[in-house]
Amino acid sequence: MTIRNPLRDHGQRYRPRIACLKKVEKVLLEMQDLKTGVKSQPQRLVITTIPHAITGEDIISWLADRFQVDTQEARSFGSMLVALGYIYPLQDHKRLVIKPDASLYRFQTPYFWPTQQWPVEDTDYAIYLAKRNIRKKGILELHEQEHYNRLHKWMNHKWDFIVMQAKEQYRAAKERKKPDRVVFDCQERAYWVVHRPPPGTVSAMDYGLDRLIDPNADEMIFTQQSIMRPRVKSSVSIGALVKYCATYNSHDPFLSKCLPSNPWLTDDVTYWTLNMPYVEMPTKMRVERWTFSFAELLSDPRGRNDFRLFLKKEFSGENLAFWESCEDLKWGEAATMSEKAEHIYKTFLARGAPRWINIDGKTMEITVKGLKHPHRYVLDAAQTHIYMLMKKDSYGRYQKSPVFKETVKKAICPEEHHFTDAQLEQNAKKRRPSLSPIILRQMEQEQRAKMAATVDITQVMSKLSKQRKEAPPPPCPPPCPPPKK
């Protein structure tokens, strides 16, 4: 349990949530270099001369050149520098952005740089506002006036101190030379625009919630285990990552065309309609994905149904059924877990079970033992065994089977859409919401109920053989099912 300890965290309170500040400061130093930095010159502004002013367009071109990026990116970067308060605008001082023209900016003095060491105090803000009030009454903007009133209220107990400080600072400022005073005023004003932004400004100082660190953790046991961990050569694992990209390249809508078209681009939902979970005729692309891996086949409901059909014809449907029951156990409700485990045992594992699965003796032993105290992962060993069986055996034969070949033959390959601008506009007007998932789920449940009603052929055959005296044996199918897998 992490305890918020404000005392211990004081230095941490302004932790590297704004971790970029150090990097930004490096860039700032480069920008201010006399030889290689942004070129600056004194600029006349009203009646005073401001030294070291830089133009927005110069900042942007320097950044674009330094980081080898285009103008738009350089401008975005420059605006962040202004938002953070490292550079401030001389005109239009409340808008913290870089304008790509001759608008003037100056580098903020490090004294006013954003810092993580201490928070920006309301006391200082109160002093600043009071000082401005002293200088010229009624100069505060509306939002500043509101802040002032609020601070005056809850800092009332130290208001004398605040006014005293304000007067002192005002007096000290008067003793400075005019240009210095003007510059300092600009800097100070810029600082407060950053840290107490006017309403509607996006503040870069807003970093969200505070986070906590507790660095005293014991990691040694874990590290020792890590050292012993089996690893694979980089060339092998990286090779696999690269291969995956290549395999799926033509299926990635960002890299290859979506057929007939990407609904987000054309507002035509045919792509989604053709790829509904339980569609009768899948697309060629979808069927191709089933051949990439067994996991792909199983994770696509339409693919799994196809595979189920194939297994039924091979009389090894119980494998898939068992695997699905195990998934249901693992991810299902905790309350019904024991019940489910019991049911699975009776249906698939017990001697003479109606859908007995063939697993090796050792695995069966472990599983049965585990079932005495069932938990969510009690069938893991058996499930893995059956999964590998299907993957290494059934999956391969499925791809060569008539069921699959039939599906491939029927698979659709839609023509690419070529919409004119007028048609696209029409499409946009015809946008409609899709069926709610709640309704889709109801439909799915009905479908599943229908399928469950289709009886497993082995059960039919065993029933018929018991009723020998009733009817002659059927002409085509053999009286006994072939040996189970």
Next chain:
Amino acid sequence: LQAPKYMRSPLIPEMATQEVQLNETLTHLKTESETLKSKLEDERAKLHDVELHQVAEKVEGLGQFVMKTRRTLKGHGNKVLCMDWCKDKRRIVSSSQVTHFMLLKTFMLLEHAVTMPCTWVMACAYAPSGCAVACGGLDNKCSVYPLSLDKNENLAAKKKSVAMHTNYLSACSFTNSDMQILTSSGDGTCALWDVESGQLLQSFHGHAADVLCLDLAPSETGNTFVSGGCDKKANVWDMRSGQCIQSFETHESDINSVRYYPSGDAFASGSDDATCRLYDLRADREVAIYSKESIIFGVSSVDFSLSGRLLFGGYNDYTINVWDVLKGTRVSILFGHENRVSTLRVSPDGTAFCTGSWDHTLRIWA
């Protein structure tokens, strides 16, 4: 959730000599820890025979991309903190800084808005069935809301409180069904919960600070998930045992986002140190860093395109950078948001990705 004692008890010396002893023990422990860490790096390096970009040299380069905002969704009126796609590829749930989450339908008509009794709803997730959503944040809880066809129904009335942490909820995700939820929290732990009963099924201890993000491994690769935290670590966990089975500590700052590569053999992370990194789980090492000198603001959120070739990153400087995962180069930068991009997810069929931002809007890009 009570963290194990050995991890959290502060060492309080009663006498000066005890203090000296403790300091020595701590130093000794630290040195031992450092030695072990470098030993681990040595072991990892032994099998490192090639770099990713070397293998990627033979791969064809990517063309130019035209990715634009296709939809802009306004309606939150406050900072968008999190979003998730529904499996139907068209619906979205999103949550914000002030009190509510919203459900948005196909082509973005608002379907439902729910008020929650807390600010900063930092985490939200769609259930696999599409019939419920989960969310939470500063209330330290994760609650599940069953959805309804009736637009006027008050969803908050039927909500179920599932997870209870001792600090803020940073992320949540349903597992393979609507019945279980995985959560991560500012209290330094992750946990697996049964939705129906609210029972804690498993807890995961190992992070030394706030855990900020998590992602579940794709189905075939087993029962694992990865989490990232303020301790700069990305940990891979075994859901069965609650053990941390792999850990990576190469980032220089908080890890805000982790996402598995579509094959499940690797994952990407995004951090406040302005980099995204790729970690290969079988080789047990970091294999790529996605960074640029001109990118100095933190990454809040990352996700892969369907093939894993592209990595999209949402950044705190309001931009989105698109990376070529194999070659390590940046292929595109996208502008549009007017404040931090706080969340980014690719749609389930890879046809688009959605970003949420502190500028109060969500955008769909394709």
